[in-house]
Amino acid sequence: MKLLRSTFLAFCVVSSASGFAPRISSKSSSINDIIHRHRRSTSLTTITTGNETPVSSTSLFVGIHEQPASSISEDDIRKETMFIQVRKEVGTAKEYLNWLIEECGTGTVTDADGDDSTTKEGEGITFADVIADKAAAGEVELFGGGGDAPPPGSSASPSERKGTTYRPALRTDLGDTVLLTGTMDSTLLNILNNNFFGRDSVPNFEFAAIRALAEDVPAARKRAIGREARYGGLLDKLTIEPSTGDLPTEDELAGASSWIVQLNGTDGDAAATAATLSKIADLAAGSAKLTNVIVMLAGATSTDGWDAVEAASADGDAFRCTLLSVGELYDASEEKGGFYRVGAAVGEGEGAAMMPRRLSRTKAYRLLAHALALDSTAGRALAARDYSATVVEATGAPYAEGEFVVRDDDGNEVVDEFRDIKMESRVIQAMRETGFTQVMELDVLVDKGLAGYNEYIANPPNKENAFAARNKSRDEEDEKILAILDAEIAVSDARKKDEAAKQKQIEIEGIAKEWAIKEYSLRMIGGDLDDSISEEDFMESSRDEALAEGERTYERINSEDYIKEQERVEKAKLNVENKLFWDGMPPVLRKKREKMVEKVKRQYMDLLSEEDLERIILNDD
Numbered sequence: 167m168k169l170l171r172s173t174f175l176a177f178c179v180v181s182s183a184s185g186f187a188p189r190i191s192s193k194s195s196s197i198n199d200i201i202h203r204h205r206r207s208t209s210l211t212t213i214t215t216g217n218e219t220p221v222s223s224t225s226l227f228v229g230i231h232e233q234p235a236s237s238i239s240e241d242d243i244r245k246e247t248m249f250i251q252v253r254k255e256v257g258t259a260k261e262y263l264n265w266l267i268e269e270c271g272t273g274t275v276t277d278a279d280g281d282d283s284t285t286k287e288g289e290g291i292t293f294a295d296v297i298a299d300k301a302a303a304g305e306v307e308l309f310g311g312g313g314d315a316p317p318p319g320s321s322a323s324p325s326e327r328k329g330t331t332y333r334p335a336l337r338t339d340l341g342d343t344v345l346l347t348g349t350m351d352s353t354l355l356n357i358l359n360n361n362f363f364g365r366d367s368v369p370n371f372e373f374a375a376i377r378a379l380a381e382d383v384p385a386a387r388k389r390a391i392g393r394e395a396r397y398g399g400l401l402d403k404l405t406i407e408p409s410t411g412d413l414p415t416e417d418e419l420a421g422a423s424s425w426i427v428q429l430n431g432t433d434g435d436a437a438a439t440a441a442t443l444s445k446i447a448d449l450a451a452g453s454a455k456l457t458n459v460i461v462m463l464a465g466a467t468s469t470d471g472w473d474a475v476e477a478a479s480a481d482g483d484a485f486r487c488t489l490l491s492v493g494e495l496y497d498a499s500e501e502k503g504g505f506y507r508v509g510a511a512v513g514e515g516e517g518a519a520m521m522p523r524r525l526s527r528t529k530a531y532r533l534l535a536h537a538l539a540l541d542s543t544a545g546r547a548l549a550a551r552d553y554s555a556t557v558v559e560a561t562g563a564p565y566a567e568g569e570f571v572v573r574d575d576d577g578n579e580v581v582d583e584f585r586d587i588k589m590e591s592r593v594i595q596a597m598r599e600t601g602f603t604q605v606m607e608l609d610v611l612v613d614k615g616l617a618g619y620n621e622y623i624a625n626p627p628n629k630e631n632a633f634a635a636r637n638k639s640r641d642e643e644d645e646k647i648l649a650i651l652d653a654e655i656a657v658s659d660a661r662k663k664d665e666a667a668k669q670k671q672i673e674i675e676g677i678a679k680e681w682a683i684k685e686y687s688l689r690m691i692g693g694d695l696d697d698s699i700s701e702e703d704f705m706e707s708s709r710d711e712a713l714a715e716g717e718r719t720y721e722r723i724n725s726e727d728y729i730k731e732q733e734r735v736e737k738a739k740l741n742v743e744n745k746l747f748w749d750g751m752p753p754v755l756r757k758k759r760e761k762m763v764e765k766v767k768r769q770y771m772d773l774l775s776e777e778d779l780e781r782i783i784l785n786d787d
Contacts, residue, residue: 251564255588259596262622266614267332269627332602334609335541336370337486339457341423346378347414348428349462350386350406352395353528357535359400366603368539376400379409379418413445416452424458424538425450431466439463440471447478450485460488460538462530464495467523469511472547479545486544488537492530493523493551505558505591508533508611511549525550536605542613553587560584561591586616593619670720678716682708746780 344358355378360371380386383406395401407418419425427446431439443461450459459475472489479487491511506529525533533550537543553561564570566582574580582588590611597607682705689695695704705712722728746759770778 248562248564248570251570252562252592255564255592256596256599258623259589259592259619260600262593262619263332263596263600263602263610265622265627266610332606332610334606334613336539337458337541337544338370339423339486340370340373340538341455341457342372342374343422344373344376344424344426345414345419345422346376346426347409348412348430349426349531350378350380350390351527351531352390352392354426354531354535355390355400355404356394356398357532359395359398359403361398361400366605368536368605370539373403373424375405376403377422378404378406379414380406381409383408412442413449416449419449419453419456421455422453423455425456425460426534426538427459427461428464429461429466430464435466436468436470439466439468440474443471444474447475450475450487451478453485456485458486458488458538458544460490460534460543462534463489463491464530465493467491467493467549469547476545482545488543488545489547490530490534490537491547491549492525492533493549494525495527495530496524498526498528505553505561505594506550507553507587507590508548508550508608509615511547523551525552532604533608536608537612539605540609540612542609546612548612553591557584557587561588563588565589589619589623590616674713674716674720676716677719678709678712679705681715681719682712685712 355376357368358371358373358376360368387406429439429442446461450456469489469491475487479485489511530550565585565588566572572580593610594607597610686701686704747756
């Protein structure tokens with residue numbers, strides 16, 4: 167109530183209502199054109215009192231609310247111009263993603279027999295399709311657990327429906343049991359559980375058992391089990407076992423189809439890390455069931471010893487391996503975004519030198535889980551880093567080219583050292599604005615990477631041909647459908663034409679029969695026929711003549727002139743109930759009434775008026 171009263175008082179004390187309206191300038195310039203598109207305003211509205219004319223100091227920068235050029239600084243114009251350019255660069259990245267969807271949007275799925283098969287373009291399995299399949303099969307229910315029956319009305323699998331979306335290739339040999347050593351992070355466990363409402367699901371995570379080795383089982387269980395784990399059904403899958411060392415024994419590894427390992431170390435422990443990686447290679451090679459191994463290297467940045475794991479994998483024939491180097495892990499709040507770099511661990515380029523060798527714990531375990539799901543990370547040694555504050559600030563500027571080029575004191579163009587990082591950030595921003603899931607995002611960064619985007623920029627595809635193959639297929643389908651419809655229409659038209667011809671013939675024969683009967687009576691009365699000729703004989707002998715007369719009569723009564731004449735007669739009949747004669751009345755009726763008028767006139771000429779005569783004649787009718 168106080169707020170309402172103060173607002174009312176403010177309206178009363180100001181000199182005029184214009185004190186709450188922004189001042190509108192009639193000037194028009196290129197500066198105003200830029201400001202019209204401005205999206206941010208930081209100043210506050212000032213309300214003045216007294217005799218001075220109150221105006222608003224709020225820079226709305228939209229619509230008709232123009233600002234005088236004097237109130238706009240060169241820095242504001244520069245910022246707005248840079249912002250517009252960055253949005254254009256993000257738009258180019260979105261075009262690149264659309265091209266990926268059209269040209270490279272195929273994924274690997276498993277058929278009914280369990281064999282790998284590559285889907286055709288436009289028919290790849292999508293994340294939403296797989297989750298919908300699970301829901302239809304009763305495998306996913308709200309807050310975990312399984313349903314008993316598919317939802318009503320679900321006749322076909324959603325994965326059978328085509329959809330235009332990015333489809334990363336997923337590993338199909340993860341199996342049903344995953345083993346964790348060196349980590350019991352709750353983020354990782356919940357993603358592996360893959361059964362919690364409201365989170366992006368990983369389609370190929372179908373682990374029935376999640377095993378973990380820990381030195382202190384009660385403490386590990388306490389750290390790992392939370393509300394999300396309880397409601398998501400993780401307790402039904404998770405088994406925490408005491409470990410006998412940093413790595414599992416052959417017996418502890420037995421039965422696991424996927425193995426997640428976390429190694430903690432420092433750059434000074436490169437030899438120890440290499441020795442541990444060598445042991446991992448031996449254990450993985452000696453396991454009969456193991457198909458996938460992924461190692462997260464935290465703390466240390468050296469990848470020495472990884473070549474032993476790659477050699478033991480035999481190029482994926484024995485098992486598939488992935489290394490994720492994350493540097494120092496640090497705790498941070500749940501991130502809703504943020505730019506980061508993920509790419510080859512060896513030869514990271516100059517951009518890596520401008521980033522700290524650290525990554526938030528939540529993001530690291532999320533990348534670890536998603537890397538296990540993707541086929542593009544198999545046989546790869548990857549490194550993930552957070553962008554430094556300097557790099558994050560630099561990504562807000564456009565590429566240093568064109569009007570935004572930077573020059574030194576001598577006027578020479580300075581190479582943009584942040585260009586590659588800016589390009590990666592544009593792709594990440596475009597993916598998030600487009601709705602890519604985190605698994606899709608990681609696949610684009612790892613599989614296509616900066617090299618793919620650079621290739622796209624250097625050699626942009628013919629946009630007219632990007633949809634040519636799909637449009638050609640659709641056109642062919644449309645032509646087939648149109649051909650079927652044309653054939654059905656032709657058959658229908660022929661059937662209708664045949665039915666119309668038969669109906670015409672029936673009506674002509676009916677008219678011919680009536681004509682023959684009438685003509686027989688007239689000729690018999692006129693003495694033109696012998697009394698020995700019967701009606702049937704006459705109809706038989708005059709059949710051709712009767713049909714000719716019937717056809718002429720049919721054509722006449724179906725002609726436009728006859729139809730118009732009948733419409734005129736029907737129209738003339740309206741409101742003629744009290745009329746003795748009218749235009750278009752039948753000749754026989756006119757002649758009859760004329761005779762009746764003459765008769766009545768002779769009898770009652772001296773007694774009745776003209777109105778009485780009409781009333782009598784109409785009543786007689």
